[in-house]
Amino acid sequence: MTLGPKLHIDQAALQHNIKVIKELAPHQSILAMVKANGYGHGLWNVVSAVHDHVNALGVARLQDALMLRTRGVTQRIVVMNGFANAAELKACSEQQIEVVIHIPEQLTILQECTTLPQPIRVWFKINTGMNRLGFSVNEAPAVYQFLQNHPGIQKPIVAMTHFACADDFDNDMTYDQVETFYDLTNDWEVERSLANSAGVMGWTESLADWIRPGIMMYGASPLPHSSGSNFDLKAVMTLSSTIIAIHDRAKGDKIGYGSVYECPAAMRVAIVAIGYGDGYPRSAPSGTPVWINNKICKLVGRVSMDLIAVDLSNCPDAKINDKVVLWGPQLAVETVADYAGTIGYELLCGMGYFYR
Numbered sequence: 001m002t003l004g005p006k007l008h009i010d011q012a013a014l015q016h017n018i019k020v021i022k023e024l025a026p027h028q029s030i031l032a033m034v035k036a037n038g039y040g041h042g043l044w045n046v047v048s049a050v051h052d053h054v055n056a057l058g059v060a061r062l063q064d065a066l067m068l069r070t071r072g073v074t075q076r077i078v079v080m081n082g083f084a085n086a087a088e089l090k091a092c093s094e095q096q097i098e099v100v101i102h103i104p105e106q107l108t109i110l111q112e113c114t115t116l117p118q119p120i121r122v123w124f125k126i127n128t129g130m131n132r133l134g135f136s137v138n139e140a141p142a143v144y145q146f147l148q149n150h151p152g153i154q155k156p157i158v159a160m161t162h163f164a165c166a167d168d169f170d171n172d173m174t175y176d177q178v179e180t181f182y183d184l185t186n187d188w189e190v191e192r193s194l195a196n197s198a199g200v201m202g203w204t205e206s207l208a209d210w211i212r213p214g215i216m217m218y219g220a221s222p223l224p225h226s227s228g229s230n231f232d233l234k235a236v237m238t239l240s241s242t243i244i245a246i247h248d249r250a251k252g253d254k255i256g257y258g259s260v261y262e263c264p265a266a267m268r269v270a271i272v273a274i275g276y277g278d279g280y281p282r283s284a285p286s287g288t289p290v291w292i293n294n295k296i297c298k299l300v301g302r303v304s305m306d307l308i309a310v311d312l313s314n315c316p317d318a319k320i321n322d323k324v325v326l327w328g329p330q331l332a333v334e335t336v337a338d339y340a341g342t343i344g345y346e347l348l349c350g351m352g353y354f355y356r
């Protein structure tokens with residue numbers, strides 16, 4: 001067994017989760033979101049597992065798309081941030097990389113590039129309330145006409161919008177966004193895309209032609225106070241490490257930096273080789289669950305750069321070099337994130353450095 005921090009990626013779990021997604025959205029095409037280094041799972045680990053089971057791959061940056069082409073990926077790829085200048089547009093055209101169009105400056109560049117090496121596919125982003133990227137509902141009809149008439153743009157274009165509050169099934173914001181989007185695009189000859197994971201899981205009216213699942217593919221839930229297993233999803237990532245020391249501490253002993261944790265009674269404490277330098281959140285407080293030998297134990301004291309301390313009261317037989325799971329199928333990343341005051345997305349994405 002490998003000692004120390006280890007990241008395991010379960011490609012079969014990725015494929016299982018795609019199957020679950022297809023059960024929820026059997027008639028839709030899938031734009032699999034693999035941005036942020038495959039949500040921290042390693043872009044290539046993810047792409048090699050899913051690419052025969054989805055219809056396109058979504059990355060944030062052109063670099064990632066070009067890298068995938070260099071590695072021989074022929075699948076459709078969409079750059080969510082689009083292109084920033086004529087050179088990037090040309091590269092996308094040459095490499096058959098699809099782009100999101102979201103600002104007027106991109107239209108100017110498109111206008112000046114009437115002769116592209118090859119026709120390009122575009123995803124036309126409309127702002128229906130997220131107020132991040134996209135054209136306003138007022139601007140959109142003229143932009144639609146421009147894109148339809150542009151000879152370098154392959155048809156059909158895909159009209160898309162992004163939800164702000166889809167993880168809250170009681171929030172009418174999503175209804176409003178869906179309605180705004182359909183009202184606007186009703187007469188358009190386009191394919192349509194609205195749903196992220198939360199849309200797929202809770203808003204059937206948002207499924208349309210293309211879904212854009214991210215987090216659920218990795219086995220985590222986008223919804224607060226739930227985990228992927230509530231939806232038959234399987235955790236893809238396991239972050240584990242090993243125990244490097246065990247000590248018996250007395251009542252009143254204080255543990256770690258700042259001496260912020262005081263033992264309420266005599267206890268065995270394991271020191272585990274993981275810390276914020278490995279992507280484990282420093283904000284995780286005492287009491288955050290940690291899995292050891294099929295038992296849930298509790299973190300005690302502050303998280304150090306390469307070490308944490310764990311109360312072994314629930315697992316008195318633990319030994320040096322025993323495996324410790326920080327998150328994975330045994331312990332949902334969403335739970336750990338809740339303790340740490342963040343979301344599973346952030347903890348998963350933080351692991352991307354393993355693959356750089």
Ligand SMILES: *Cc1c(COP(=O)(O)O)cnc(C)c1O
Nearest residue numbers: 033162196197212213214215222
């Ligand atoms: C990241 C992203 C998604 C996926 O979101 P999840 O909540 O992870 O499913 C979908 N659409 C866009 C535009 C995104 O940026």
